[in-house]
Amino acid sequence: MIPSKEALLKAQKTVQPYTHKTPVLTSTLINELIGAEVFFKCENFQKMGAFKMRGAVNKILSLSPEERAKGVVTHSSGNFGQAVALSAKLLGVSAYIVMPENAPQVKKNAVRAYGGIVTECESTIAAREQETHRIQKETGATFMHPSNDMEVILGNSTSASELLEKHSDLDVIFAPVGGGGLVAGTALAAHYFGTNCQTVGGEPLAVDDAYRSLLSGKIETNETTNTIADGLRTYLGDQNFPIIQQLVSKIIRVEEQEIVQAMQLIWERLKIIIEPSSAVAFAALLKSEEEFKGKKVGVIFSGGNIDVKNLPF
């Protein structure tokens, strides 16, 4: 059911020439605060500012030359759109990006700056999917799902693989949970490259579909999507859910205020910009610090794309 270690090693080799080996940062003060040794894997310093670059590159490179010639298409309100646009540009492929008209302007601009062909649509799932189908039909472009695609999951796994290459003795890795593609990739890397390394997901309480999915054993959705962590509003899929069920130890839910406080702590102490979705994994660690005292803990910062003119503090 789950992909092999060889598949993860192949993804690392595939992704590496087109992505940054992002730095791992530490902070004495944060270690003292939590009573653990924490290693932050900084995908905010990834190309286009988020881990999504890894999955997008891996997916595009899994396509046949004929498929690549017709381009790729996705719908995304944010980072995945940028990742597909930039990966496609680097690999000489056309990228059609369907974006909701109310997506942050800074994200629309970024997709266009990376050469993506943007089509705006209404901010509903139905409108996005309809527009995407139209483009698929007209161009023959391959649809790229941001999280429920095994090649994307394998690409995402390379962040934790790199972290474990440097720190093979981590006891646990925290990753944020949105569509499930990052936490599934992280869990695969921890499974194959860690030494008894758990994977823990952090999820906003306001969109706790993944938490509920693990309880019920089936993919749950959210009634509302009212969280500051705009990258985590989606739900799991049939490709990543089985991996999460099998390999993720648990999901810790955090309040909106905890997300904002975690983000502020990182900005002030590490002097780096992370976006709210990134802060969710760290907020989950802060919330459960008693459990991880004395441990070696990895935290994946998923990205750093935020409108600095519109901050929650």
Place this chain on the structure above:
Amino acid sequence: MIPSKEALLKAQKTVQPYTHKTPVLTSTLINELIGAEVFFKCENFQKMGAFKMRGAVNKILSLSPEERAKGVVTHSSGNFGQAVALSAKLLGVSAYIVMPENAPQVKKNAVRAYGGIVTECESTIAAREQETHRIQKETGATFMHPSNDMEVILGNSTSASELLEKHSDLDVIFAPVGGGGLVAGTALAAHYFGTNCQTVGGEPLAVDDAYRSLLSGKIETNETTNTIADGLRTYLGDQNFPIIQQLVSKIIRVEEQEIVQAMQLIWERLKIIIEPSSAVAFAALLKSEEEFKGKKVGVIFSGGNIDVKNLPF
């Protein structure tokens, strides 16, 4: 008149065990924007969040054991106070920090967190000096000047020395100009370790004392200190002015809005937190980009201590 190459090498050896070798970052997008290759030396990632750590460590280690036993004292509204407090703590020395009562709370808290003994006073130069003299008299502590002290200047030089160790062929290094201690140290490093490497200062137009000092040939002061770059409100001194006269090619003045825009560009593109004073050197480069097209340019980011709840954008 100016210190020897050996003095700079000695400072590097002295400072190194107590400071971080801060990273040098680059951005393809910023290089394209400016048409130059830019290398950002990130003192915002230095211990306590600013280059001032380097000068403080070097100064304290230049004192005799008898002097160290009596402690050190300084007056500072910001980073230098933190630097003295933390250096003194690491070196087992008492640190008395006189701070104006209206200094940002975040900076007072940081000085106390580093074990500094804070005395608050009125926000005038006279009150600060009076309080400092009182402490000197009562404790025998050595006064530490934030910028007009040769040991501090030599300590500061180590940032640019490290940058040139990695990139020996820089054509120019930009540094912000406040009290003159950083730009003087940078100019010394460029002089001894560069290959025809210029040093250019960036200074807020609102406090352009150094610019005017280079024109008039004597140390000028400011009528008002109304700039967002709160680290750059002071003026030059007799120790650093001769170095600046001899080794700094020129000083480029920037408007407040240019400082804010430069800061925002760095936050958004490099995903790192720099304070307004840091942004001044980069703003000076942005303003003069025509002159530096095709060049290899170093920029010293002096620090990253900013109240994220009170931003100019």
